[in-house]
Amino acid sequence: MKEQPIPTLFEWAGGMPVFEKLTDHFYEKVLSDPLLEPVFKHMSKEHQLHVAHFIAEVFGGPEMYSSEEGSHFKMIQKHLAKHLTEQHRQRWVALLLETADEINLPDDPEFRSAFVAYIEWGTRIAVLNSNIENLEMNPDEPMPKWGWGVPGGPYLG
Template sequence: MQKIPTLYEWAGGKEALENLTELFYSKVLKDELLYPVFKNMAGDHSKHVAHFIAEVFNGPAFYTKDDSGSHAKMVAHHLGKMLDEQKRKRWMELLLESADEIGLASDPEFRSALIGYLEWGSRIAVMNSTTTENPVNENEPMPKWGWGETGGPYIPY
């Protein structure tokens, strides 16, 4: 029986995800709706996001080991940003447009898993952006995403 690849492997690994986020954030900085939210991001922000996604997609622990990140630290970046549905939808639109432009895997199964994760994560980011209290403590594990399982209804921390 053939081993099912991880989403990280199927996406094309670290280089593909770094290309995705680099293109995406270059678009964000030119977008009048999203620019105000991201105008002060660090120069290596896109790489950290790529590493976060890589780890969530069951790739190596680039974010937690190499970048000294954690789930709590990623959530903390969204606190107090007051994101809304319009910004979330534009964020999704630009990210999926970027995925198409770099030639990220486009088969229905992968795109379903990718969109499922992005919808899940972006909606949580909007929720967390309306508070200044981090609902995730430093000991919480990184989220893991596979080929379609959601794990049941969302229950806040």
Template sequence: MSPEHQTHVAHFVAEVFGGEKLYTMLDNGSHASMIGKHIGKMLTEEKRQRWVQLLLQTADEVGLKSDPEFRSAFVGYIEWGTRLAVINSQLTENPITESEPMPKWGWGETGGPYMVDDPK
């Protein structure tokens, strides 16, 4: 993976977890553009599992929080996102439009990862 791609992925994941909006602001990205990067790539379950393994190993190496609640949410998102990436990689057209909001992952509350920021 190129250093540029690493940065884009880091910005995306950080934004999904409520960090600064670096992916949308600096990388000029959107949820649709992230999905679009996977269209037609024909990812396999083996590749998905290896990617998950590398992400979790990296989380340990960089000292990401290790408390159970945080890691559970992190692993849940990684599993959700990578499984969707495999599904989307089998498609020929992007099912997400530019108007779709960036996903925002929470701490396991119902409603899933698609939560629009509270306008308050």
């Protein structure tokens, strides 16, 4: 019997339509949230799509963000001097996880562990970078790649 390859987080989640749905619904919440709305009220109409493509690529999806919309360096630059706080970060994470539940993103422990780990890691970096004026980073820094981590794959039990 041939062993099945372990799917990427992108594949396990359901592909690009799921990530686009996640960010569409999430940013609706953001724009009605008293803490986050002032930070995001001037975002472009494409912002949530770019975020969907970025996260999807990090999770093993197609290289749409890095080949068509930006780079890891450019994503980090967008956060410079925004002066995000830990309260902003916590609210952003809470709303994203709430949205993930509402759209039925996979809720198995292995996927959610990897998903939450990336969201925690990425948002903490965003806060750090939002409180500096200049970015000392290689502009060719590759996109982060996130996998299953310690569990090593989905629970198929």
